[in-house]
Amino acid sequence: MSPRRSVAEALGTRSAILERGVAIASCEGLEGLTIGRLAADLGMSKSGVLGHFGSKEALQLAVLDRAGDVFRAEVWERARPAAPGLARLRAICAAWISYLERGVFPGGCFFVAAAHEFDGRPGAVRDSVEAGFETWRARLEKEARRAVDAGELPAATDAGQLVFELLGAAMALNHALQLHRDPLAVTRARQAMESRLGGVA
Amino acid sequence: MSPRRSVAEALGTRSAILERGVAIASCEGLEGLTIGRLAADLGMSKSGVLGHFGSKEALQLAVLDRAGDVFRAEVWERARPAAPGLARLRAICAAWISYLERGVFPGGCFFVAAAHEFDGRPGAVRDSVEAGFETWRARLEKEARRAVDAGELPAATDAGQLVFELLGAAMALNHALQLHRDPLAVTRARQAMESRLGGVA
DNA sequence: CCTACCGATCGGTAGG
DNA sequence: CCTACCGATCGGTAGG
Numbered sequence: 001m002s003p004r005r006s007v008a009e010a011l012g013t014r015s016a017i018l019e020r021g022v023a024i025a026s027c028e029g030l031e032g033l034t035i036g037r038l039a040a041d042l043g044m045s046k047s048g049v050l051g052h053f054g055s056k057e058a059l060q061l062a063v064l065d066r067a068g069d070v071f072r073a074e075v076w077e078r079a080r081p082a083a084p085g086l087a088r089l090r091a092i093c094a095a096w097i098s099y100l101e102r103g104v105f106p107g108g109c110f111f112v113a114a115a116h117e118f119d120g121r122p123g124a125v126r127d128s129v130e131a132g133f134e135t136w137r138a139r140l141e142k143e144a145r146r147a148v149d150a151g152e153l154p155a156a157t158d159a160g161q162l163v164f165e166l167l168g169a170a171m172a173l174n175h176a177l178q179l180h181r182d183p184l185a186v187t188r189a190r191q192a193m194e195s196r197l198g199g200v201a
Numbered sequence: 202m203s204p205r206r207s208v209a210e211a212l213g214t215r216s217a218i219l220e221r222g223v224a225i226a227s228c229e230g231l232e233g234l235t236i237g238r239l240a241a242d243l244g245m246s247k248s249g250v251l252g253h254f255g256s257k258e259a260l261q262l263a264v265l266d267r268a269g270d271v272f273r274a275e276v277w278e279r280a281r282p283a284a285p286g287l288a289r290l291r292a293i294c295a296a297w298i299s300y301l302e303r304g305v306f307p308g309g310c311f312f313v314a315a316a317h318e319f320d321g322r323p324g325a326v327r328d329s330v331e332a333g334f335e336t337w338r339a340r341l342e343k344e345a346r347r348a349v350d351a352g353e354l355p356a357a358t359d360a361g362q363l364v365f366e367l368l369g370a371a372m373a374l375n376h377a378l379q380l381h382r383d384p385l386a387v388t389r390a391r392q393a394m395e396s397r398l399g400g401v402a
Numbered sequence: 403c404c405t406a407c408c409g410a411t412c413g414g415t416a417g418g
Numbered sequence: 419c420c421t422a423c424c425g426a427t428c429g430g431t432a433g434g
Contacts, residue, residue, distance in 0.1 A: 010403090013403090026321075027321040027322075028321075029230075029232075029318065031230075031233070032232070034427080034428070034429085035428085035429065035430085036427065036428070036429090044403080044404095045403075045404055045405075046429085046430085047403080047404070047405085047430085047431080048403050048404070050429080050430070050431095051403070055429080055430080056428095056429060056430090106321070107320070107321045108317075108320065108321075112317065112376075113317050115376060115379075115380045116309075116313065116314045116317045116318070116379075117230065117317070117318070119308070119309065119379040119380045120227075120228040120229075120307070120308045120309075120379070121228075129380065130380050130381060133380060133381070134381070160389070161389055161392060161393070164373055164377070164386065164389040164390075164393065165366075165369070165370070165373070165389075165393050167373045167376070168366070168369030168370045168371075168372055168373035168393065169365075169366070169369045170369075171369055171372040171373055171376065172365055172366070172368045172369035172372055175313075175316060175368070175372065176365070178316075178317075178320040178321070179316045179320045179330065179331050179334060180331060180334070180335070185365065188361070188362055188365040188366075189365075191362060192362070192365065192366050192369065211419090214419090235411080235412070235413085236412085236413065236414085237411065237412070237413090245419080245420095246419075246420055246421075247413085247414085248414085248415080248419080248420070248421085249419050249420070251413080251414070251415095252419070256413080256414080257412095257413060257414090403434105404433105404434080405432105405433095405434090406431105406432090406433095407430105407431080407432080407433105408429105408430080408431075408432095409428105409429105409430100410427105410428080410429095411426105411427085411428070411429105412425105412426080412427070412428080413424105413425105413426095413427105414423105414424080414425100415422105415423080415424075416421105416422090416423080416424095417420105417421095417422095417423105418419105418420080418421090
């Protein structure tokens with residue numbers, strides 16, 4: 001039990017901190033994620049936790065990055081095997097709904113929560129959340145444009161409008177699941193997305 | 202400047218606390234609304250503030266009630282003169298978008314923020330937020346059913362589904378305005394709602 | 403990675 | 419409505 005650990009051990013510890021940090025922040029928010037709570041949960045000292053990041057803001061950014069890895073793996077990577085265009089857009093929507101329905105993050109979508117927590121507070125955390133959303137939005141819009149170009153969606157389709165409405169359905173689903181614990185919302189979200197993507201009701 | 206004030210003065214003080222509390226909580230969240238901050242802003246002592254409510258939770262509930270009064274006045278009361286059914290539903294949507302666009306609460310929709318902050322924390326605040334949303338949802342659904350019954354919307358319309366999609370559009374608008382400061386989203390939300398209400402694009 | 407601190411602030415109480 | 423407190427906890431630092 002020497003106080004100095006190897007590089008591999010340090011990386012393992014860092015990873016464990018982030019995993020626990022994502023779980024806590026998902027429920028309590030990124031500001032409610034305190035260094036003391038994290039240390040207590042992991043059986044470490046506060047300074048032992050903080051030493052891996054340097055400041056609370058750096059910890060928040062690292063936790064946000066880790067949550068982004070989870071979202072990408074659960075939604076984007078699951079849909080990537082599908083053919084570009086409408087098929088992939090449908091696969092993304094299915095994986096997105098599943099990600100919310102399964103409660104991958106116990107407190108609901110990590111990024112929607114972080115967006116509401118930080119949208120009024122300038123700083124690096126806010127910038128990171130905004131950039132993450134913009135990347136996601138652009139990725140969806142690209143698939144939508146491909147679908148239009150391939151004739152899979154009407155030529156008059158406004159890709160930006162389509163993505164706005166898909167985002168709205170995902171947000172309404174997240175809200176209904178987290179606040180009202182209403183599983184019927186899954187069907188509503190699916191129908192909202194499908195009616196936008198030209199599926200039959 | 203006697204320490205004991207009249208009943209009218211005490212009510213005025215309470216009202217001033219709530220007004221300031223709504224402004225702070227809109228940006229910092231209901232948990233970030235601290236008694237010390239409130240006291241400093243108002244030039245009062247902490248115990249002077251707390252005396253009006255008894256506990257922080259009671260303060261949060263009172264602030265939530267006050268915010269509900271604002272929402273009702275800004276959205277529901279503005280739309281109430283319209284005829285029941287589709288006309289009123291359209292008026293509600295217009296007032297709802299305007300409420301978000303004008304930034305009636307500086308931090309965006311108070312209730313969406315409160316929902317995300319408290320959906321994972323059981324208690325009276327969570328219950329109040331949930332009840333408020335359910336009341337609003339039911340009010341919208343009632344107008345939607347009236348519109349269907351009057352033949353203003355297709356007979357096959359699922360009122361619950363319609364309201365789900367209107368809520369999604371409002372949430373996507375709130376998100377785009379607060380996180381991305383994207384005024385184009387106003388047009389997107391209007392179009393999403395209108396296409397649901399049978400308007401021409 | 404630890405112990406042992408720091409000043410600031412939290413919600414809340416006692417007593418007037 | 420005030421002053422004067424309480425114990426707990428916050429983020430962070432010094433030094434090893």
